[in-house]
Amino acid sequence: MIPDARGLPRASPHPVSKRMHMSPSTTDPRSAKAVVELKGVVKRFASFTALRQMDLTIREGEFFTMLGASGCGKTTTLRLIAGFELPTEGQILIAGQDVSDVPAHLRPVHTVFQNYALFPHLSVLDNVAFPLKVHRVAKPERMERARAALDLVQMGNFADRRPSQLSGGQQQRVALARALVNEPRVLLLDEPLGALDLKLRKEMQAELKAMQRRLGITFIFVTHDQEEALTMSDRIALMKGGEIIQLDTPSGLYDRPASAYVADFIGETNMVPARILSSDAQGTMVEAMGGQLRVAGSFDQPAGTEVKLAFRPERVGEAVSETDNSVEGRLADIEFIGTDLRMTHHMADGSRIVLRRQNSGLAVPDLGEIRKLSFRPKDLRIFGL
Numbered sequence: 480m481i482p483d484a485r486g487l488p489r490a491s492p493h494p495v496s497k498r499m500h501m502s503p504s505t506t507d508p509r510s511a512k513a514v515v516e517l518k519g520v521v522k523r524f525a526s527f528t529a530l531r532q533m534d535l536t537i538r539e540g541e542f543f544t545m546l547g548a549s550g551c552g553k554t555t556t557l558r559l560i561a562g563f564e565l566p567t568e569g570q571i572l573i574a575g576q577d578v579s580d581v582p583a584h585l586r587p588v589h590t591v592f593q594n595y596a597l598f599p600h601l602s603v604l605d606n607v608a609f610p611l612k613v614h615r616v617a618k619p620e621r622m623e624r625a626r627a628a629l630d631l632v633q634m635g636n637f638a639d640r641r642p643s644q645l646s647g648g649q650q651q652r653v654a655l656a657r658a659l660v661n662e663p664r665v666l667l668l669d670e671p672l673g674a675l676d677l678k679l680r681k682e683m684q685a686e687l688k689a690m691q692r693r694l695g696i697t698f699i700f701v702t703h704d705q706e707e708a709l710t711m712s713d714r715i716a717l718m719k720g721g722e723i724i725q726l727d728t729p730s731g732l733y734d735r736p737a738s739a740y741v742a743d744f745i746g747e748t749n750m751v752p753a754r755i756l757s758s759d760a761q762g763t764m765v766e767a768m769g770g771q772l773r774v775a776g777s778f779d780q781p782a783g784t785e786v787k788l789a790f791r792p793e794r795v796g797e798a799v800s801e802t803d804n805s806v807e808g809r810l811a812d813i814e815f816i817g818t819d820l821r822m823t824h825h826m827a828d829g830s831r832i833v834l835r836r837q838n839s840g841l842a843v844p845d846l847g848e849i850r851k852l853s854f855r856p857k858d859l860r861i862f863g864l
């Protein structure tokens with residue numbers, strides 16, 4: 480990277496064809512250095528606070544996702560990094576430098592939008608070459624780099640078409656090529672797959688992820704689709720009401736949700752009422768679903784406290800011995816969903832829980848049967864009310 484006039488690192492002037500076929504980055508994003516930092520960032524629109532006191536470090540080469548329900552502030556965060564909005568308070572650093580007074584088009588980032596934003600009157604090749612024209616790259620180099628970027632997204636054969644002659648997925652690939660042609664340090668992607676049908680979306684997820692690994696560019700991705708976030712990301716910031724409520728790896732969010740909201744937002748969760756019976760360093764005993772269960776870890780509240788007990792449907796076992804940590808439930812419904820079976824049970828305390836098991840061809844129990852359902856203490860989580 481060479482510094483530009485403001486001392487900001489910017490992309491190398493080498494043709495994309497030479498740089499974009501480099502071998503995969505060997506840097507582990509977990510130990511890489513910070514590339515985007517938000518320090519105490521607050522964003523208010525008139526009297527409405529869209530972001531509250533956000534502190535965030537995104538590392539070089541990371542696939543970082545902002546996930547959350549509509550209106551939680553994901554796009555606002557992305558727009559602040561891009562420079563389309565300015566923070567009301569706080570500081571944004573890119574590659575260690577405060578970019579507060581650097582306009583959007585001079586920041587070493589590029590944004591890919593859901594609606595592609597391609598120029599309809601330009602060919603695919605000219606669309607991709609456009610950012611280089613803005614930066615006054617000479618025509619032969621511009622075309623060479625644009626062709627290389629199109630090859631990268633497997634659109635080399637479509638260079639002469641107009642955007643209107645492409646499918647949605649193809650237009651999104653062109654938008655990606657245009658974003659990559661300038662070799663940004665950070666690629667900002669705002670629901671880039673939102674307009675695609677499910678099958679194409681899945682294909683593009685895999686392609687995007689592979690491309691990110693290959694190029695080693697930091698991707699900051701915005702989505703409200705939790706499955707998409709879990710599949711693609713190195714880390715996910717789960718946002719709610721203008722705040723990050725948990726920042727973690729996909730497995731951390733899924734297996735160790737920090738709150739009932741996170742457990743409920745990510746994946747399917749059974750959440751039943753429970754009461755603390757005792758708790759010490761060895762574990763916690765709760766009364767739930769008409770029985771008693773052992774939960775790993777201590778819970779810092781006195782016996783008698785009402786809580787919520789949470790667990791994933793695929794972590795409910797079908798008990799085999801008396802020593803299992805188990806409760807009884809009546810099988811009320813079985814749903815076939817191809818690879819899996821979802822079995823709904825009615826419990827003695829009136830709660831309903833779902834057990835999910837692979838559709839492996841084993842015998843299926845009869846509806847109405849009373850069954851023992853077992854739990855590993857570490858698969859149960861307790862949340863305050």
Ligand code: ATP
Binds near residue numbers: 524527529556
């Ligand atoms: P979605 O998934 O629906 O795009 P989001 O998480 O990206 O949602 P933002 O677009 O960041 O949400 O918006 C966060 C909040 O800030 C919303 O309540 C929104 O109405 C508000 N907001 C965003 N931009 C503006 C603006 N220019 N003026 C006033 N309020 C705004």
